[in-house]
Amino acid sequence: MDMTMGCPDHEDSGWKRLHDVVLLTQAMYGAAQAREWGVFTELEQQRAEVLDHLTPLAPPSGAGNGGVAKHMQELLLINQSMLKLAEQERSSIEVELRHFRESQQAQQAYTRNQ
Numbered sequence: 001m002d003m004t005m006g007c008p009d010h011e012d013s014g015w016k017r018l019h020d021v022v023l024l025t026q027a028m029y030g031a032a033q034a035r036e037w038g039v040f041t042e043l044e045q046q047r048a049e050v051l052d053h054l055t056p057l058a059p060p061s062g063a064g065n066g067g068v069a070k071h072m073q074e075l076l077l078i079n080q081s082m083l084k085l086a087e088q089e090r091s092s093i094e095v096e097l098r099h100f101r102e103s104q105q106a107q108q109a110y111t112r113n114q
Contacts, residue, residue, distance in 0.1 A: 017054045018071050021047055025078045032085040 024047040031040040 014054065015067070017050050018068070020050050021054065022071050022074055024050065025075055025082075029078050029082050029085075032082050032089075035089065037089075 024043055028040055028043045028047065031037070031043060
């Protein structure tokens with residue numbers, strides 16, 4: 001996959017890194033939707049590494065800051081969606097834990113009464 005397609009100036013490594021962040025964030029969202037949290041975590045680590053090396057971007061020659069704004073808006077929207085998915089997953093896990101604890105308590109009560 002060419003990660004530079006759609007970049008305002010794919011010769012500029014800063015723009016490529018920003019585009020890579022968008023692609024990694026999209027992949028993270030896909031992993032979250034599929035509830036593949038191990039893959040999500042790996043992608044998150046990769047994204048953090050790219051973000052650590054992201055330098056301030058100057059607009060490519062002849063362009064405004066629309067490219068940066070577009071990428072940032074996309075990142076914000078995806079992150080909001082991922083937060084919703086993570087919250088849903090957390091709630092689901094809390095319900096499972098509660099059921100597990102109730103089951104464990106019932107089993108302990110049954111064992112004591114035998």
